[in-house]
Amino acid sequence: xxxxxxxxxxxxxxxxxxxxxxxxxxxxxxxxxxxxxxxxxxxxxxxxxxxxxxxxxxxxxxxxxxxxxxxxxxxxxxxxxxxxxxxxxxxxxxxxxxxxxxxxxxxxxxxxxxxxxxxxxxxxxxxxxxxxxxxxxxxxxxxxxxxxxxxxxxxxxxxxxxxxxxxxxxxxxxxxxxxxxxxxxxxxxxxxxxxxxxxxxxxxxxxxxxxxxxxxxxxxxxxxxxxxxxxxxxxxxxxxxxxxxxxxxxxxxxxxxxxxxxxxxxxxxxxxxxxxxxxxxxxxxxxxxxxxxxxxxxxxxxxxxxxxxxxxxxxxxxxxxxxxxxxxx
Amino acid sequence: xxxxxxxxxxxxxxxxxxxxxxxxxxxxxxxxxxxxxxxxxxxxxxxxxxxxxxxxxxxxxxxxxxxxxxxxxxxxxxxxxxxxxxxxxxxxxxxxxxxxxxxxxxxxxxxxxxxxxxxxxxxxxxxxxxxxxxxxxxxxxxxxxxxxxxxxxxxxxxxxxxxxxxxxxxxxxxxxxxxxxxxxxxxxxxxxxxxxxxxxxxxxxxxxxxxxxxxxxxxxxxxxxxxxxxxxxxxxxxxxxxxxxxxxxxxxxxxxxxxxxxxxxxxxxxxxxxxxxxxxxxxxxxxxxxxxxxxxxxxxxxxxxxxxxxxxxxxxxxxxxxxxxxxxx
Numbered sequence: 001x002x003x004x005x006x007x008x009x010x011x012x013x014x015x016x017x018x019x020x021x022x023x024x025x026x027x028x029x030x031x032x033x034x035x036x037x038x039x040x041x042x043x044x045x046x047x048x049x050x051x052x053x054x055x056x057x058x059x060x061x062x063x064x065x066x067x068x069x070x071x072x073x074x075x076x077x078x079x080x081x082x083x084x085x086x087x088x089x090x091x092x093x094x095x096x097x098x099x100x101x102x103x104x105x106x107x108x109x110x111x112x113x114x115x116x117x118x119x120x121x122x123x124x125x126x127x128x129x130x131x132x133x134x135x136x137x138x139x140x141x142x143x144x145x146x147x148x149x150x151x152x153x154x155x156x157x158x159x160x161x162x163x164x165x166x167x168x169x170x171x172x173x174x175x176x177x178x179x180x181x182x183x184x185x186x187x188x189x190x191x192x193x194x195x196x197x198x199x200x201x202x203x204x205x206x207x208x209x210x211x212x213x214x215x216x217x218x219x220x221x222x223x224x225x226x227x228x229x230x231x232x233x234x235x236x237x238x239x240x241x242x243x244x245x246x247x248x249x250x251x252x253x254x255x256x257x258x259x260x261x262x263x264x265x266x267x268x269x270x271x272x273x274x275x276x277x278x279x280x281x282x283x284x285x286x287x288x289x290x291x292x293x294x295x296x297x298x299x300x301x302x303x304x305x306x307x308x309x310x311x312x313x314x315x316x317x318x319x320x321x322x323x324x325x326x327x328x329x
Numbered sequence: 330x331x332x333x334x335x336x337x338x339x340x341x342x343x344x345x346x347x348x349x350x351x352x353x354x355x356x357x358x359x360x361x362x363x364x365x366x367x368x369x370x371x372x373x374x375x376x377x378x379x380x381x382x383x384x385x386x387x388x389x390x391x392x393x394x395x396x397x398x399x400x401x402x403x404x405x406x407x408x409x410x411x412x413x414x415x416x417x418x419x420x421x422x423x424x425x426x427x428x429x430x431x432x433x434x435x436x437x438x439x440x441x442x443x444x445x446x447x448x449x450x451x452x453x454x455x456x457x458x459x460x461x462x463x464x465x466x467x468x469x470x471x472x473x474x475x476x477x478x479x480x481x482x483x484x485x486x487x488x489x490x491x492x493x494x495x496x497x498x499x500x501x502x503x504x505x506x507x508x509x510x511x512x513x514x515x516x517x518x519x520x521x522x523x524x525x526x527x528x529x530x531x532x533x534x535x536x537x538x539x540x541x542x543x544x545x546x547x548x549x550x551x552x553x554x555x556x557x558x559x560x561x562x563x564x565x566x567x568x569x570x571x572x573x574x575x576x577x578x579x580x581x582x583x584x585x586x587x588x589x590x591x592x593x594x595x596x597x598x599x600x601x602x603x604x605x606x607x608x609x610x611x612x613x614x615x616x617x618x619x620x621x622x623x624x625x626x627x628x629x630x631x632x633x634x635x636x637x638x639x640x641x642x643x644x645x646x647x648x649x650x651x652x653x654x655x656x657x658x
Binding site for chain 2: 002003004005006011012014015016017018019021022023055056058059063188189205208225227228229231255259260261262263264265266267268269270271272274284287288289291294296297299301326327
């Protein structure tokens, strides 16, 4: 394993120190327990949005804390859920009279720990569960995983909360975005979890793993590496079957890198995916291409389509000022 | 070689189509010959800033075209200089009465082709040569290479041009920034050039390559992989020896990923590098952490220190609206 670290035990804490130092104009780090919160105060009565999850997916979630998006993020150890004390401390720091909305990716550990925190909170609260990964059937035992669509939920609900939407509205909006969003990932290599020191799964030099998760979970099929056009047709086809967008529907297309795939390849994937839907009468009106929901050092990418009506588009376009997404501010 | 492509011959063109489609609000693609230019017109008399170089370093340079930064960028084939016809076509498209400033990374091919274009231009023009890589001695036969410091030159000169600085001022400013900027890179793996299909250099599982270029050039030393603290001390030490910043000097610290290094590790490197200079009385007042000047899929990073006085700081902070850098707009 080759990584820039001092030790696997201190990697997360040292990295958080660097993140906080590099973005001190936007966020601050709290330790014992770890959470990231905005430096700028919010309006009294604003719903406080808190997300979190295992580390190793940066910039998700810490990079999305700031005006117009999250109020706080709770980073767990790598690929490990944060503990309830992190969510409770974050809520105590950022709750401002409007209650707390947890945005949770659908993984057993995250769900359990956010639920425990919710039960212990002494303010009004609600949760949105994100489950946009269509590589798993809807009938999967623990439901579908939350992957790259999570940031779209965070951005849109974040804008609404900033504009004064109440807790029930924010929760309903988050569920609306989640239902309108579908993602699928493909990997050319495994990631290497630092504490493990070796790749999570083996893959041959001629294969790709179709339908991977963001924690080194294998996909629904190991396939021969094919052309980018064929790969996109497979992924977009499964997304399209799930969302069944109507002709003329407006959408956001997000191509996300898992960490080790060059931007040049992500833009090529974007072009092919945009062509796929444009040929089917879908209007791609917004785009996001880059490394946003990573899987440490995995070579691979995911495609996310999010069907946005005028309300959701306006909220997507609303000002945001975070380490990883910034416009209009 | 595992990459998301249809063929190595079409990779660049397909990628440029996707880039242009994803960022159609900011830039447009011109083909035959290839260049990227802004969609928004500039003020008459504004100096037109044009850069370019081999592809494979994205978002450099195409991701830096837009308000407050470049007027156009000319992408060559991967790791191959653009040809003079690209620069001439770009200049014809964006020259607006203020002349043309070429910002050129110091590589023989780039220097030659930009010089040929300059000789053929029928408008006033000048060039800034960027050579910030301190891993090579100042006496190196072809001079030092231009690496991650290039975007700092492009950002600061871009702001000045937007504010109405004339051609001579822009050239002088670019040279001032270049002289105040030093970078050094380290690699844990080689990159794989698609047309070659295999890593450019071999490196053992326990070694790192210190002082690499951004085209798979080996470094000045192959060393045993050490702690992040030791790696940063080595790199920052060479940068510090070169720039010799005074106590109390204000600076921008840029930690750049080469493509396959997780953001978590880049932030850890940032923390260590910031500590290094803060302990020496340097004030790190601005930061930039992420993949900005990449080397395809190389695992590695570079550290850049840029000494910024009040003038340069104000220009760094000025509004910018490009695909890869955006603030204040």
